Amino acid sequence: MEKADLLLIGGTVATMNEQFDLFEPGAVAVRGSDIVAVGPAEQVTSAWEAKEVVDCQNHVVMPGLINTHTHAPMTLVRGLADDLRLDVWLIGYMMPVEREFVQPDFCWLGTQLACAEMARSGITCFADMYYYEEAVADATAQAGMRAVCAQSILKFPTPDATSYDEGLRRAQDFVARWKGHQLVVPAVGPHAAYTSTPEMLQACAQIAQEYDVPVHIHLGETAQEVQDHRAEFGMPVVPWVKKQGIFEAQVTAAHCVHLDDGELHTLLHHGVGIAHNPSSNLKLASGIAPVVKMLEMGLPVGIGTDGPASNNDLDMFEEMRLAALLAKGATSDPTAVPAKQAVAMATIIGAQAIHIDHLTGSLETGKRADIAIVSLEAIHSTPRFHRDPDSIYSLLVYAAKSSDVRHVLCDGRWLMRDRVLLTVNTEELRAQAAVMARKIDRFLIAREESVLSKLLAIGDVAREKTFEVQVKVLLPDTSSVEAALSSGDLLVIKPSQRRQYDTYFLFDDPEHSRLRHREDEVLNDDGSVTDADYRLTLTGPTKEREFAHSVLLSRSRFDAPVTRSLRFYREYFRPKEEWEVHKERRRYHIRYGGTDFAVNLDHVTKPKLPGSFLEVKSRTWSAQDAERKAELIGELLEMFGVKEQELVRREYLELAREAARLSK
Numbered sequence: 001m002e003k004a005d006l007l008l009i010g011g012t013v014a015t016m017n018e019q020f021d022l023f024e025p026g027a028v029a030v031r032g033s034d035i036v037a038v039g040p041a042e043q044v045t046s047a048w049e050a051k052e053v054v055d056c057q058n059h060v061v062m063p064g065l066i067n068t069h070t071h072a073p074m075t076l077v078r079g080l081a082d083d084l085r086l087d088v089w090l091i092g093y094m095m096p097v098e099r100e101f102v103q104p105d106f107c108w109l110g111t112q113l114a115c116a117e118m119a120r121s122g123i124t125c126f127a128d129m130y131y132y133e134e135a136v137a138d139a140t141a142q143a144g145m146r147a148v149c150a151q152s153i154l155k156f157p158t159p160d161a162t163s164y165d166e167g168l169r170r171a172q173d174f175v176a177r178w179k180g181h182q183l184v185v186p187a188v189g190p191h192a193a194y195t196s197t198p199e200m201l202q203a204c205a206q207i208a209q210e211y212d213v214p215v216h217i218h219l220g221e222t223a224q225e226v227q228d229h230r231a232e233f234g235m236p237v238v239p240w241v242k243k244q245g246i247f248e249a250q251v252t253a254a255h256c257v258h259l260d261d262g263e264l265h266t267l268l269h270h271g272v273g274i275a276h277n278p279s280s281n282l283k284l285a286s287g288i289a290p291v292v293k294m295l296e297m298g299l300p301v302g303i304g305t306d307g308p309a310s311n312n313d314l315d316m317f318e319e320m321r322l323a324a325l326l327a328k329g330a331t332s333d334p335t336a337v338p339a340k341q342a343v344a345m346a347t348i349i350g351a352q353a354i355h356i357d358h359l360t361g362s363l364e365t366g367k368r369a370d371i372a373i374v375s376l377e378a379i380h381s382t383p384r385f386h387r388d389p390d391s392i393y394s395l396l397v398y399a400a401k402s403s404d405v406r407h408v409l410c411d412g413r414w415l416m417r418d419r420v421l422l423t424v425n426t427e428e429l430r431a432q433a434a435v436m437a438r439k440i441d442r443f444l445i446a447r448e449e450s451v452l453s454k455l456l457a458i459g460d461v462a463r464e465k466t467f468e469v470q471v472k473v474l475l476p477d478t479s480s481v482e483a484a485l486s487s488g489d490l491l492v493i494k495p496s497q498r499r500q501y502d503t504y505f506l507f508d509d510p511e512h513s514r515l516r517h518r519e520d521e522v523l524n525d526d527g528s529v530t531d532a533d534y535r536l537t538l539t540g541p542t543k544e545r546e547f548a549h550s551v552l553l554s555r556s557r558f559d560a561p562v563t564r565s566l567r568f569y570r571e572y573f574r575p576k577e578e579w580e581v582h583k584e585r586r587r588y589h590i591r592y593g594g595t596d597f598a599v600n601l602d603h604v605t606k607p608k609l610p611g612s613f614l615e616v617k618s619r620t621w622s623a624q625d626a627e628r629k630a631e632l633i634g635e636l637l638e639m640f641g642v643k644e645q646e647l648v649r650r651e652y653l654e655l656a657r658e659a660a661r662l663s664k
């Protein structure tokens with residue numbers, strides 16, 4: 001008799017080898033970290049004996065599941081901000097929180113939490129991409145799990161690198177240190193095409209080739225990304241990435257939702273593995289990847305959970321089922337992705353997709369002992385049929401739950417026995433995660449207290465405070481002003497015709513903040529648009545001071561070019577009220593008394609207000625300066641022939657609100 005360390009006997013052994021061999025009753029013999037025998041129970045037990053024998057009757061003995069794409073530390077931001085569009089979620093919440101909190105200890109804790117969750121659902125191996133990947137690798141190794149760990153690199157600053165050069169150095173150091181580890185395969189993780197420069201991708205390809213390690217990248221996740229890429233570079237994403245040499249390495253591409261046939265053929269030609277993430281693609285409404293087509297072509301399509309912030313759990317039983325169901329729904333073909341194929345995608349094909357199928361993914365002699373033992377005793381798995389042996393796969397995909405996983409073994413070591421985790425301290429992890437959640441809560445609550453801090457949190461622009469003196473006049477007709485402007489007494493520098501679309505967001509914060517989004521179109525003589533400018537201005541409703549002739553001193557707390565869509569700001573700020581004011585503006589820059597003034601002749605078109613308005617404005621820096629400018633404005637008003645009763649002390653927003661009240 002040959003000696004093994006462990007014998008798993010009496011269960012239904014689903015090997016997931018090339019022939020999909022099923023043994024019932026079957027047995028698996030494990031010695032050290034390796035599988036040394038797999039086969040019918042009688043055959044294995046007549047040749048092998050072991051110190052430890054586990055009776056697996058009424059259980060499926062199968063390869064540990066492989067999660068081909070995740071961001072493990074993000075367990076710590078699970079459920080932080082949901083049901084948002086990708087940009088609001090990412091730029092509004094994830095990135096500011098990551099900038100503030102992501103440190104090696106955060107990554108270590110989050111990864112251990114992820115490992116605990118994954119092991120409990122039968123996952124023994126995952127492919128990760130995050131920051132401080134060394135901490136992720138260390139937490140994984142200590143939990144006894146297998147992983148391909150990719151150090152993220154982005155073209156802009158990240159929590160662990162101020163530039164991509166630093167990110168590349170970090171990736172290279174990490175790969176050099178972890179190469180050859182028993183459990184962790186280090187990898188290079190250029191985040192995505194749209195977050196990379198060509199030079200950055202070329203350097204990533206070089207590191208991957210030099211150290212012979214895989215590359216993990218997001219490709220074609222959203223339609224927008226693909227559309228933007230084509231517009232900017234005049235070619236689809238995949239050929240562009242190929243041009244940078246990335247496919248010379250072993251690549252795993254996550255998502256691939258919006259790639260065309262030609263791009264898929266390129267991936268096939270270069271042996272690229274695909275990580276299909278059904279929950280994440282649905283939750284972020286990214287679309288449905290053409291999985292059936294990919295599999296027909298022969299692309300290895302594994303299944304992934306994606307990060308816990310976009311899923312929100314790490315349950316491969318759920319993903320396996322969803323992958324099978326989604327493929328059927330998307331193709332109107334109930335035979336698409338049958339259960340057997342879904343299990344293969346979650347095991348052996350997944351291992352191929354992340355380029356470690358020589359180690360794991362199936363129960364075969366010589367591979368590592370990464371094994372999940374799943375109970376068939378639950379009510380939802382009852383009864384069991386034997387006419388068609390493949391019914392075991394449909395039981396696993398359509399009926400079994402991750403909570404049916406009873407024992408898990410990785411690299412020959414028990415991670416879980418009778419649903420008790422043996423390599424991580426779950427109570428301690430929960431306590432530490434609660435502490436982290438309180439810190440993140442406090443950070444976001446403080447930020448949400450003011451519109452300004454919320455604005456600065458997403459700002460890639462500096463805060464700018466401005467003061468302005470201004471007067472507004474309602475004119476029955478503008479002829480006297482126009483006459484004064486063309487009289488030659490005033491130096492008129494630059495007249496222009498504009499159309500301005502203002503959207504005001506009103507808040508009920510203590511400052512009663514109002515945020516104005518302005519689209520300012522500059523028109524030609526023929527009325528066509530020659531230029532457009534977008535600005536965001538934060539003010540309050542109150543004026544700082546009033547001078548003679550109703551000249552008001554106003555202050556804006558933030559004034560910057562717009563960097564995102566109006567829709568983004570609306571969804572991010574969720575204002576209490578929203579108002580629109582459109583106007584046609586004739587703008588003159590004049591110099592008077594050695595001072596620059598803007599003179600506007602406005603006609604408000606939305607809401608339609610009678611008459612025209614004259615505005616005279618100037619930037620100011622001190623109280624004394626403001627007083628002097630207020631006097632000059634008084635002189636200008638006299639030149640324009642303005643009467644006292646025509647002065648308006650309210651802003652367009654107030655006039656619009658009043659018009660709305662009156663029209664009710």
Ligand SMILES: [Zn+2]
Nearest residue numbers: 218254306307
């Ligand atoms: Zn991802």
